[in-house]
Amino acid sequence: MPVDERAPALARTVSPPLPARRPRPNPDKAVVVIAPLSLTIALGLWGIRRQNTMWGDESVTYQLAHRDLSQIWHTAQHIDLVHALYYAVMHELFDLFGPGLLTLRLPSVLAMSVAASGVGLLGLRLAGPRAGLLAGLVFPLLPQVQKYAQEGRSYAMVCALITWATYALVVSVPHRARWRWAVYGSTMLLACLLHEFAVLALVAHGVTLVVSRVPRPVLRAWSVAAAGVVAGLLPLAICSAGQSGQVSWIGGPVRLRYLLVVAVVGMVCARAPLGVRGPVRLSALALPILVLPGLMLLTASLVKPLFVDRYVLYSNIGIALLLGAWMDHFHRRRRSSRIAWIAAIAVLAALVPPSLSLRTPQSRSNDATAIGAAVREEGRPGDGVLYLTGQHRILAAANPEDTRFLTDLALAQDAASSNTLAGVELPAQEIAARILEFDRIVAVRATAAHSPASPREEAKTSTLRRNFREYRTTHVNGARITVYVREHGHVPRGTPLAKSAVSMRGSGG
Structure with a gap:
């Protein structure tokens, strides 16, 4: 049987199989x-x-x-x-x-x-x-x-x-x-x-x-x-x-x-x-x-x-x-x-x-940064701060420096040590007693919230109502910051409350 002399040459020209191409990304x-x-x-x-x-x-x-x-x-x-x-x-x-x-x-x-x-x-x-x-x-x-x-x-x-x-x-x-x-x-x-x-x-x-x-x-x-x-x-x-x-x-x-x-x-x-x-x-x-x-x-x-x-x-x-x-x-x-x-x-x-x-x-329902800044602006070193209600303490806690020089009148244990969001508050009677120790108090109220009917919240509001006068209220997004002063305590000069106190003393009131 004759041998095809071109076979080796043909074999050499056959290319090896190409690897399969990977599909290109779409x-x-x-x-x-x-x-x-x-x-x-x-x-x-x-x-x-x-x-x-x-x-x-x-x-x-x-x-x-x-x-x-x-x-x-x-x-x-x-x-x-x-x-x-x-x-x-x-x-x-x-x-x-x-x-x-x-x-x-x-x-x-x-x-x-x-x-x-x-x-x-x-x-x-x-x-x-x-x-x-x-x-x-x-x-x-x-x-x-x-x-x-x-x-x-x-x-x-x-x-x-x-x-x-x-x-x-x-x-x-x-x-x-x-x-x-x-x-x-x-x-x-x-x-x-x-x-x-x-x-x-x-x-x-x-x-x-x-x-x-x-x-x-x-x-x-x-x-x-x-x-x-x-x-x-x-x-x-x-x-x-x-x-x-x-x-x-x-x-x-x-x-x-x-x-x-x-x-x-x-x-x-x-x-x-x-x-x-x-x-x-x-x-x-x-x-x-x-x-x-x-x-x-x-x-x-x-x-x-x-x-x-x-x-x-x-x-x-x-x-x-x-x-x-x-x-x-x-x-x-x-x-x-x-x-x-x-x-x-x-x-x-x-x-x-x-x-x-x-x-x-x-665009948000409240502004915790503005609330804290308003508390800092209204408060003075040594003033008391009161949250109405206590659960809204978190609104002024974004920056601890805002309340550093104020005394939280209702707080018994802070949020971190009590493993809570807003801390643990004192009993109602103790809250009322602490409020009466201060002549000037900064109160924080959330605008959209209603105060729950609890002994603590009742003690806060009733003590303020009976013993303090509203001096000034600042409205910020989501809250009202109100400064209360004692009726017989120190009142800032030049305020309407100070003038009325002077006139009362002059008339023998």
């Missing part, structure tokens, strides 16, 4: 992640100091997070257990980066930025790259998102975790891998441990799967993950139920109008034929998470008032997805795209005033 996905992230960080850093002011709830975070971890734990046994994990996280951040407003608020900015990227990826997966980009950009523009992106509280972190848990849910439906459901369950559990009302998003996810008619194995996998979340949350829920007095200040729905407006807008958007990609429809995911958590909280409020807008901050995920997909839908309909862009520009223009307002101290 440019659409990169844009959908980076653009919302960058916009949210920019908006979060804009005016983040709020003129170097801090409101009451942030003051609580600031003070508790500066205690030792053991003190945080012991305090949580008595009060604010629902926020204990957040305080522990902030304690570590203060240790790493030092105290200050930036350390207090930057974690919320970063968390909301991560949430914006997650919203963009959800839109990309459910309705395409343009819808994802638009949803991710709409999210940080929402007034509620801008507000809580700049607050030293847990709500932005909870929102970020629920966003990514929702993304894990959507990804897990077609793949059904156990580790994906484990990621979903652990992310949801962490969100619930940061704030219990995050569990309402779990119900919204369940409704999404039922409406989407996913296969039974998917429902079983979600049920197992959901059961794990509930089991992990149950000890915290049982223990914190004994601290229900923490929400006794809620007399009715707080800032309900915003949720109602975005719910109506979301339902209108959902009527359009939004893009469908995969087994879960965008409207089937977005509407439940937009409407159900707030609706369940309102229903529970029929028994005990619980609704506060920030408790369901993560509902904004739903409205951002719906608005992004709605704008994409009108862009694809070329005849209507011009109208859609004109409407979008009008909405952006309307958002400018609230965006400016949110970065002022007046």
Whole structure:
């Protein structure tokens, strides 16, 4: 058999097999992640100091997070257990980066930025790259998102975790891998441990799967993950139920109008034929998470008032997805795209005033920094200070220097040593006796609060009423600072009270 002399040459010219090329990163996905992230960080850093002011709830975070971890734990046994994990996280951040407003608020900015990227990826997966980009950009523009992106509280972190848990849910439906459901369950559990009302998003996810008619194995996998979340949350829920007095200040729905407006807008958007990609429809995911958590909280409020807008901050995920997909839908309909862009520009223009307002101290219900400064301004070394009620002592405690030279007339044990938020007060009789030892007292009242009918508060108000005269009142955001002077004691010269005292002495009164 003849041998082909060209065979060796041919063999030498055959190239070795090329290694498989790695798939290039999707440019659409990169844009959908980076653009919302960058916009949210920019908006979060804009005016983040709020003129170097801090409101009451942030003051609580600031003070508790500066205690030792053991003190945080012991305090949580008595009060604010629902926020204990957040305080522990902030304690570590203060240790790493030092105290200050930036350390207090930057974690919320970063968390909301991560949430914006997650919203963009959800839109990309459910309705395409343009819808994802638009949803991710709409999210940080929402007034509620801008507000809580700049607050030293847990709500932005909870929102970020629920966003990514929702993304894990959507990804897990077609793949059904156990580790994906484990990621979903652990992310949801962490969100619930940061704030219990995050569990309402779990119900919204369940409704999404039922409406989407996913296969039974998917429902079983979600049920197992959901059961794990509930089991992990149950000890915290049982223990914190004994601290229900923490929400006794809620007399009715707080800032309900915003949720109602975005719910109506979301339902209108959902009527359009939004893009469908995969087994879960965008409207089937977005509407439940937009409407159900707030609706369940309102229903529970029929028994005990619980609704506060920030408790369901993560509902904004739903409205951002719906608005992004709605704008994409009108862009694809070329005849209507011009109208859609004109409407979008009008909405952006309307958002400018609230965006400016949110970065002022007046945008919050109180200003702990201003309250403390007013107490320092009105007080003199050796004066007494009285909090009406005692639980509002926390409002003037942001800067200890504000009350350093004043005597707290009702305080028996300070907040840190007593593992409480506002300290432990003396019995009513002792409070009354201490008040009578002073000729000049600075009284602090929260504007929106009512004094509870307790012996201590009655002793404070009745002793002041019988033995003192009001000299001057200063109004600040969230409080009234009133100086009281003894009727027979030292009165500053030149004041109306001093002149009346002189005239009484001259007439033999």
